[in-house]
Amino acid sequence: MNRIIIYIALVFSIFSCKQNQPKEQESAAEVGKESTLEIVSLSEEQLKNMELSLVQAKEENVQEVFKVNGIIDVPPQNLVSISMPLGGYLKNTKLLPGMHVNKGEVIALMEDAAYIDLQQDFLMAQARLQMLKQEYERQAQLNLSKASSDKVYQQAKEAYENGQIAYKALSEKLQLIGLNPNKVSTQTISRTIPIYAPINGFVSKVHVNIGKYVNPTDILFELVNPEDIHLSLNIFEKDMEQVYMGMQVSAYTNSHPQRKYACEVILIGKDIGSDRSVNVHCHFEEYDKLLVPGTYMNASLLGKPRKAFTLPSDAIISTGSKQYVFVARGKNTFEKWEVKTGLVSNNRTEVIMLNEEATPSGQNFVNAGAYTLWMKLNNVADED
Secondary structure (H helix, E strand, O other): OHHHHHHHHHHHHHHHHHHHHHHHHHHHHHHHHHHOOOEEEOOHHHHHHHOOOEEEOEEEEEOOEEEEEEEEEOOHHHEEEEOOOOOEEEEEEOOOOOOEEOOOOEEEEEEOHHHHHHHHHHHHHHHHHHHHHHHHHHHHHHHHOOOOOHHHHHHHHHHHHHHHHHHHHHHHHHHHOOOOHHHOOOOOOOOEEEEEOOOOEEEEEEOOOOOOEEOOOOOOEEEEOHHHOEEEEEEEHHHHHHOOOOOEEEEEEOOOOOOOEEEEEEEEOOOOOOOOEEEEEEEEOOOOOOOOOOOEEEEEEEOOOEEEEEEEHHHOEEEOOEEEEEEEOOOOEEEEEEEEEEEEEOOEEEEEEOOOOOOOOOOEEEOOOHHHHHHHHHHHHHHO
């Protein structure tokens, strides 16, 4: 009888354990779920000693700053190559690279017998034209009274027109080498021709020396007008969507990085180079004589403004590759959120929620004391 009673009691005990086992497992799962919520609770005394301060996220315009490099350049109209269309020998010049010249200033003297021949031909064509003009006018009067034939009149007219053509052509040749036809006379015939500076600027290159013969295609000097220099930047394709006309640029040289030059984007290239970059031209707001064409420069560009939520940088805890903030959940309770940070400017950092359902708007974030909460949370976790 005792054995039967013991057996029945054992069956009921096993059945009872099986009934209670799922409830215990379910309870453990609930406890585990609650433990994933990283919350810090403070007592009144702890809260008073920590001196926490709360802030709200601010929605404002942010602009990305990216670094590029480039070179100082000049537009084609400000870079002048000087040559002698008729060739000749360089008789005299004092130009050296870096020297400043004024427009209209004599920068060199050229010498050649061909200049004498050209002036001679011009003066002879001028004298002949006067004679042909008189003969044409005389034949025109005679033809009116039929004292001369139409053929003679036409021949005189043709000769006069040919004389005009020859005179005009030689006048243009004189102007081509820098001589004023109205000032050429038998008393002014010269074997030397002055070369005048066509612009205000400085000498960038000298390709000749005194006594050297130059051909019409040879370049003697190169002049640069630096007042319209611009900055040519190389912007990579991935950053092109950030660049726009009128964009503000801050440039500086490697030798003087503390000196900033304000520029503005005035032209955006349309061709992508082999290095996947686009040429962007910027205009300097103020001209500086220290800026020389060919100088390499670095530049900082401000991208297009966009709306974003920002927090004081002190409110964000960075650990390795992750960032966290603490959100107030009542007076004494604070919840840790993992976030992603973006642009940083003026000690404020862009905050991007990793949880799409969460929003920084209207939340109270811990600013001063955020790191203290982080340390307390970790200490509690270590104790567990």
